[in-house]
Amino acid sequence: MAATQDGKQETSEPNFDYMFKLLIIGNSSVGKTSLLFRFADDAFTPAFVSTVGIDFKIKTLYKNNKRIKLQIWDTAGQERYRTITTAYYRGAMGFILMYDITNEESFAAVQDWSTQIKTYSWENAQVILVGNKCDMEEERIVSVDSGRLLAEQLGFEFYETSAKDNINITQTFQRLVDIICDKMPDTLDSDPAGPTGSATTKLTDQPAPPPQSDCSC
Ligand code: GTP
Ligand code: MG
Numbered sequence: 001m002a003a004t005q006d007g008k009q010e011t012s013e014p015n016f017d018y019m020f021k022l023l024i025i026g027n028s029s030v031g032k033t034s035l036l037f038r039f040a041d042d043a044f045t046p047a048f049v050s051t052v053g054i055d056f057k058i059k060t061l062y063k064n065n066k067r068i069k070l071q072i073w074d075t076a077g078q079e080r081y082r083t084i085t086t087a088y089y090r091g092a093m094g095f096i097l098m099y100d101i102t103n104e105e106s107f108a109a110v111q112d113w114s115t116q117i118k119t120y121s122w123e124n125a126q127v128i129l130v131g132n133k134c135d136m137e138e139e140r141i142v143s144v145d146s147g148r149l150l151a152e153q154l155g156f157e158f159y160e161t162s163a164k165d166n167i168n169i170t171q172t173f174q175r176l177v178d179i180i181c182d183k184m185p186d187t188l189d190s191d192p193a194g195p196t197g198s199a200t201t202k203l204t205d206q207p208a209p210p211p212q213s214d215c216s217c
Helices: 032-041 079-086 104-108 109-119 145-156 169-183 185-190
Strands: 018-024 055-062 066-075 094-100 124-131 157-160
Touching: 018 032, 018 109, 018 169, 032 055, 032 066, 032 094, 032 124, 032 169, 055 079, 055 169, 066 169, 079 109, 079 124, 094 104, 094 109, 094 169, 104 109, 104 145, 109 124, 109 145, 124 145, 145 157, 157 169
Parallel strands: 018 066, 018 094, 094 124, 124 157
Antiparallel strands: 055 066
């Protein structure tokens, strides 16, 4: 089934109303695969099996009674896969850029990852910076304030998460979908509340009660 660049469905097949392609990027071992497993399967494993190349999972969310199918690509953080993974940036509507709050190197690499997004992706792509492993407070090296400040400098939103303890996982994906919807051209045209009008719209993984009028997507 085809979807247009802005994610709108082209056929009448009742499988989804919108399809958003999202990418998770960041250094190896920051927890990209774990974040996706927690979100899609509500599971976590302490074993580290480094991703080879790229993989994806599908999850459907509901916003204003519309089905938003998320195609979420989990990229390998290892440098040797960079040519493969950057080929998937084009067409992505949103990125989760991750670092590990116990790993300084992964935080220092955020600037480079941001440059990769600007180089290879669609200019309207939305980005959320995520500091993962916030359950490991005793081994924390990157402060919450440092993460927030860097996100501000890069123009990204910011969350700290724990795939292990299921902290802020769904919220991160919901927020990314919300800001993608806010930037969609038809939403901007038809939304009397303006570009930020739907920022607080409830987005769930269950069909929603009757639609609200503040977002058309
Ligand atoms: P690559 O595939 O090599 O790019 O790594 P990745 O970013 O996908 O990392 P992965 O999800 O495989 O996680 C690496 C290790 O960190 C694994 O041992 C996970 O169990 C662990 N891990 C991931 N998320 C968390 C978390 O929130 N808290 C803790 N304590 N450990 C985590
Ligand atoms: Mg992985």
